Amino acid sequence: MSQAPTGILGRFRGLIRRSLAARLVTIATVSVLGLVIMGWIAHAQFNRQLLRLLIDPEIQSVADNLIGNSGPGLEGELALQDLPYDPRYLQPLSGRYFQIARIRDDGQIDVQVISPSLFDVTIPLDKKIRDQLFDPDAPRGPRFLDMPGPDDEPLRVIARVEQIPQVEGRYLYLVGVAPRAILAPAANLVGLAFAVFVAFCALMVAAVTLLQIRVGLEPLHALQRDIADVRRGDSEKLQGEYPAEIQPVTQELNALLDHNREVVERARRHVGNLAHALKTPIAVLKNAAASGTSDDVLRQSVDEMEAFVERQLRRARVAARAEARAGAQAPTIAYRTPVLQNLQDLVFMMEQKYDHTKAVDISIEAEADVTFRGEREDLLEMVANLIDNACKYGRSQVIVRLLPPFESDGMMEVVVEDDGPGLSEEELARAMARGARLDEAAPGQGLGLSILKETVDLYAGELLFERGELGGLKARLRLPATD
Amino acid sequence: MRVLVVEDDKNLREQLSGALTDAGYTVDTADNGEDGQFLGETEPYDLAILDLGLPKIDGLSVLKAWRKDGRSMPVLILSARDRWSEKVEGLDLGANDYVTKPFHMAELLARVRANVRRQTDHQSSVLEVGDLRLNAATGQVTVNGAPIKLTAYQYKVLDYLMHHAGRIVSRTELTEKIYSQDHERDSNTIEVFVGILRRKIGSNRILTEKGLGYRLVDPAEQQ
Numbered sequence: 001m002s003q004a005p006t007g008i009l010g011r012f013r014g015l016i017r018r019s020l021a022a023r024l025v026t027i028a029t030v031s032v033l034g035l036v037i038m039g040w041i042a043h044a045q046f047n048r049q050l051l052r053l054l055i056d057p058e059i060q061s062v063a064d065n066l067i068g069n070s071g072p073g074l075e076g077e078l079a080l081q082d083l084p085y086d087p088r089y090l091q092p093l094s095g096r097y098f099q100i101a102r103i104r105d106d107g108q109i110d111v112q113v114i115s116p117s118l119f120d121v122t123i124p125l126d127k128k129i130r131d132q133l134f135d136p137d138a139p140r141g142p143r144f145l146d147m148p149g150p151d152d153e154p155l156r157v158i159a160r161v162e163q164i165p166q167v168e169g170r171y172l173y174l175v176g177v178a179p180r181a182i183l184a185p186a187a188n189l190v191g192l193a194f195a196v197f198v199a200f201c202a203l204m205v206a207a208v209t210l211l212q213i214r215v216g217l218e219p220l221h222a223l224q225r226d227i228a229d230v231r232r233g234d235s236e237k238l239q240g241e242y243p244a245e246i247q248p249v250t251q252e253l254n255a256l257l258d259h260n261r262e263v264v265e266r267a268r269r270h271v272g273n274l275a276h277a278l279k280t281p282i283a284v285l286k287n288a289a290a291s292g293t294s295d296d297v298l299r300q301s302v303d304e305m306e307a308f309v310e311r312q313l314r315r316a317r318v319a320a321r322a323e324a325r326a327g328a329q330a331p332t333i334a335y336r337t338p339v340l341q342n343l344q345d346l347v348f349m350m351e352q353k354y355d356h357t358k359a360v361d362i363s364i365e366a367e368a369d370v371t372f373r374g375e376r377e378d379l380l381e382m383v384a385n386l387i388d389n390a391c392k393y394g395r396s397q398v399i400v401r402l403l404p405p406f407e408s409d410g411m412m413e414v415v416v417e418d419d420g421p422g423l424s425e426e427e428l429a430r431a432m433a434r435g436a437r438l439d440e441a442a443p444g445q446g447l448g449l450s451i452l453k454e455t456v457d458l459y460a461g462e463l464l465f466e467r468g469e470l471g472g473l474k475a476r477l478r479l480p481a482t483d
Numbered sequence: 484m485r486v487l488v489v490e491d492d493k494n495l496r497e498q499l500s501g502a503l504t505d506a507g508y509t510v511d512t513a514d515n516g517e518d519g520q521f522l523g524e525t526e527p528y529d530l531a532i533l534d535l536g537l538p539k540i541d542g543l544s545v546l547k548a549w550r551k552d553g554r555s556m557p558v559l560i561l562s563a564r565d566r567w568s569e570k571v572e573g574l575d576l577g578a579n580d581y582v583t584k585p586f587h588m589a590e591l592l593a594r595v596r597a598n599v600r601r602q603t604d605h606q607s608s609v610l611e612v613g614d615l616r617l618n619a620a621t622g623q624v625t626v627n628g629a630p631i632k633l634t635a636y637q638y639k640v641l642d643y644l645m646h647h648a649g650r651i652v653s654r655t656e657l658t659e660k661i662y663s664q665d666h667e668r669d670s671n672t673i674e675v676f677v678g679i680l681r682r683k684i685g686s687n688r689i690l691t692e693k694g695l696g697y698r699l700v701d702p703a704e705q706q
Contacts, residue, residue, distance in 0.1 A: 276536070279563035283585035284494040287502070290588055306585055345571045348632050351679070352580055355634040356593045359672030361679050377568045384567035396675045 020220075024212045028205045036198055043194070051156060051179045056144060059158040059175040062086065063142065066098060066173055072166040078102070078112050088181070092119040095181025097149065099123045103161070103170045107134055112171070121150045123157075123174055133159055133172065153178050219246050226250075230257065271316050275309045282306055314451045318458075336482055337376040339402055339412070340369040346380060347400065350387050360391045366402035370412045373480040374459050385452045386416040386475045394418030394472055405481040411461070412481035420472035428465055484599055485509045487531040489519030489545070490561065491538055499532060502588050503595070516540030523549050528556045529599045532591075535562040535573075543576060550577040555621045557598040561586075579622075580635070597635035610645045613701030615684055617645055624684075631683050636661060640676045644689065644699040653696035 015022045065084055073079030078100065083089070088096045094117045101109035101122075107130055111122045125133075129147065132138065142160050149155035155176035162171055183190075222240050229235045237257055238250045282305055289298045347362045354360050372379050383400075390398040401415040449463075456463050461479040468474030486508045490496040496512050503510045511526065513519035516537035523531055523545070531549075535542035546558055557579040562569070570581045579598050582591055608620040614627040624631045624641065633641065639661050644652060654673045661673070677697055681689050687702040 276563045279584040280492045280495055284492070284498060286585045287495075287498045287588045302585070342571075345574070346567065348634075349567065349570055349574065349581075351634045351637070352574070355580075355636050356590070356597050359636075359675035359679075361675045361682075363682060377566070380567040380571065396671070 020217060021209075021213045024216070025205075025209045028209050028212075032201050032205045036201055039197070040194070047179075047183075051182060052144075054182055055156045055177045055179070056158070059156065059177055060142065062089070062098060063158050063160055063173050063175045066100065066175065067160065067162055067164075070100070070162075070164045070167070070171070072164075076166075076168065078164055078167045078171060080113055083116075088117070090116045092117055093150070095153075095178035096176075097123060097155070098173070098175040100174075101172045103134055103172055107131070109172060118150065123149050123155070123176060125174075129159075133161060147176075149176055149178060153180065219243050223250065227253070268316050271312060275313045275316070278305070278309050282309065311451075318451055318454045337372040337374060337379050338369055339372050339379065339414070340364075340366050342376060342379060343383065343400055343402060343414070346384055346387060349384070350391050350398075353388075354391050358391070358396075360394060360396055360398055362387065362391065362398040362400065364400045364402070368404060370402055370404050371482040372412065373482050378455055378459070379479070382452055382455050382477060382479075383414055383416070385449075386414070386477060390416050390418035390420070390473070390475070393420035393422075394470075395420055397470060399470065410481055411478045414477045414479070415474060416477070417468040417470050417474045418472035419470040422467055422472040423465065428467070484529040485511065485527065486595065486599075487511050487513070487519070487522055487526070487528045489513045489516070489523075489531065489537065489542070490534040491515060491536070492534075498588065499591075502592060506592055506595075508595075514538075516542065516545050520545045520548050523554055523556075524552050530557045530559065530595055532559045532561055532595070533578075535560060535564065535569075543573065546573070546576050546578060557622065559591075559594060559598060594635075597639070610642070610648075612645055612648045612688075612699060613703050615645070615688060615701075617642060626684050633680075633683070637676055637679055637683075640673065641680055641684070644680075644697060648699045648701075651692050651695050651698050656696070 016026060062084055066080065069080050069082045070078055071081050080100075084098070086096070088094045089098060096115070097118050098113075098115040099111060099118065099122060100113040101111040103109055107127075109125065109130070114122060129145065133143065140161075142158050145157045145159055147155055147157055149157075155178050157174055157176040160173045162173060163169075164171060219242050223238070223242065223246060226235070226238045226240050230237065237254045240250075242250050282302060286299075286302045286306070289302055343364055343366070347364060350360070350362055387398065387400060395418075397419045399415075399417045401413075401417070403413040403415065405412045453463060456477065456479070459479055461477065464476040464478070466474045466476065484507075486503050488496060488499050488503070488510055490499060490512070491514050493514070496514060500510045500512055511522055511528075513522055517539040519531075519533065519537065520540060522528075533542045533546060537545070540548075542560065542562070546560070549556075549558070558577065559580045559582060560570075560573045560578045561582050561584060562573075563584045573581055580594050582594060608618060610617040610619070616625045618624075619642070622638065624633055624638070640657060643657060643660050657673050677689055677691075685702065687705070688699060690698045690700055692698055
């Protein structure tokens with residue numbers, strides 16, 4: 001977004017853009033508002049029709065009655081011989097009125113007779129209506145009108161222009177009924193009903209929207225949980241069943257995951273192949289360097305190349321294992337590796353390795369076998385690193401001790417001790433503090449601990465260094481064990 | 484002594500072959516697993532150097548085939564891969580030693596020397612002292628029928644002690660015999676090897692004669 005939206009409308013737009021829930025609420029509100037308005041209009045229309053049905057016959061009959069009762073008065077003027085029998089035309093401002101007026105030649109009217117209910121006012125007639133009514137060419141007969149009455153109250157009116165025998169001039173008869181007079185008792189009820197209807201609609205909007213957000217958007221939450229699972233490594237791809245609308249997204253995500261994994265895998269394979277491919281020529285170079293004029297520079301370069309390749313390969317391996325674990329269907333917990341037999345195999349390996357260079361007595365102290373909660377390969381890599389270091393730096397004795405897990409934390413311990421020079425207090429502190437990066441300073445010379453540490457971290461294990469009873473370094477590898 | 488080299492890289496194969504020939508071995512070479520397996524099955528070798536990443540048939544399969552076929556010559560595995568788990572697997576399949584590329588030729592030659600057929604100077608191929616038994620033809624050592632895993636030098640020390648069972652063998656004598664071809668070794672490495680052997684075969688089988696040396700005995704007869 002280039003700029004922050006301003007004003008209420010802008011902010012609202014921003015909200016719509018940011019929130020699916022806001023969209024749903026808006027759509028629901030607008031449609032319900034439309035519905036209420038339509039309902040109101042329909043209701044009003046219906047009311048008007050109903051009123052006409054009720055009012056028109058009444059006013060027609062009252063008008064007939066008035067005309068029939070009209071006659072000449074004492075001075076030849078128009079007079080009513082009898083009032084209508086309906087008493088409501090007599091009560092002041094009852095909502096039922098009539099008015100008889102003489103039509104003058106200039107189009108104005110002189111009111112002659114009014115219903116007692118009009119009290120002392122007359123029903124006003126604006127010019128437009130007068131022109132319409134008094135047009136000589138207008139068709140004869142009764143006309144029904146909706147017009148304002150006293151106090152601008154809407155009236156349904158019948159208008160008739162008549163000539164009365166023995167009375168001079170034309171007369172306009174108006175009989176009107178205000179809808180109020182008919183509806184008054186029901187008006188409050190209708191208003192209440194409508195208010196209830198609107199309140200009900202609002203509640204429905206709220207409920208439906210909540211439902212939509214809860215039920216309608218639930219697949220999105222499920223998707224989020226699924227993606228989190230993939231990220232944490234609990235699953236390889238998005239597994240869940242999704243609605244047809246989200247399915248394409250999950251398919252694309254899965255394809256993307258596959259693609260990603262493939263790219264990483266390819267890159268890693270590439271590095272692995274490259275490094276392995278380098279090893280044989282390095283071996284050749286190394287032998288050539290050793291047999292020829294003992295060129296220190298050449299030999300040193302070859303050693304550096306070797307150390308570099310080694311480092312890259314180990315790093316790739318740790319990453320590959322982490323990746324494999326992330327992609328594995330079964331969590332790490334599922335692996336169970338008996339430790340003792342593997343320790344014995346490793347110790348024999350080390351005896352082989354150092355057989356021709358150095359006599360090292362590697363002994364194993366274990367009261368009982370322990371089961372490591374993890375992969376055999378990882379266990380071998382970690383422990384082999386420690387034993388290898390101990391053999392390298394020890395004088396002639398290495399002790400590998402296997403301790404069962406304490407009940408409190410379920411961590412078993414492999415202790416590797418040697419009788420070498422050990423680390424100084426400063427080096428010990430450094431190894432402990434900085435994730436054991438002693439080997440970073442001098443390639444090929446150090447303990448190779450940083451990679452070991454990465455594997456230990458994979459298992460939430462712990463690697464501790466102390467001064468041992470034999471005088472050398474004592475490494476304590478704490479790893480999760482099964483019960 | 485005949486050594487078989489199975490390695491697909493031409494330069495490395497020639498270096499190996501040259502160094503071994505210089506050291507006095509008769510060398511045959513193969514540049515793929517199929518030829519290597521065939522040679523190993525048909526010719527009597529004192530040792531085989533086997534690369535793991537081979538064309539046609541991979542090294543571990545070749546080794547498995549040889550062992551299944553009853554070929555018991557020492558096999559030294561050569562590999563660019565150096566995962567500990569792979570080495571353990573190779574040794575489980577019957578390899579005798581494992582050298583990771585790149586390596587020093589001197590180191591490789593030392594290992595070859597330590598691993599070439601161990602029985603050369605003995606008439607009898609089986610030595611027995613009580614229930615301790617050493618089969619020189621297969622290089623297998625058992626105590627009361629249970630196999631004991633020994634490295635080449637551990638084996639040599641035991642072999643010499645068993646060959647002179649009941650007699651006192653001095654440290655100097657052992658050092659000279661074991662390391663005759665190698666560079667000078669500290670004599671207390673013998674102490675370490677004896678310590679390891681005692682742990683593996685039982686501490687009462689090798690007695691220390693103070694100031695003189697060691698004596699291998701049958702503990703059953705000492706009662």
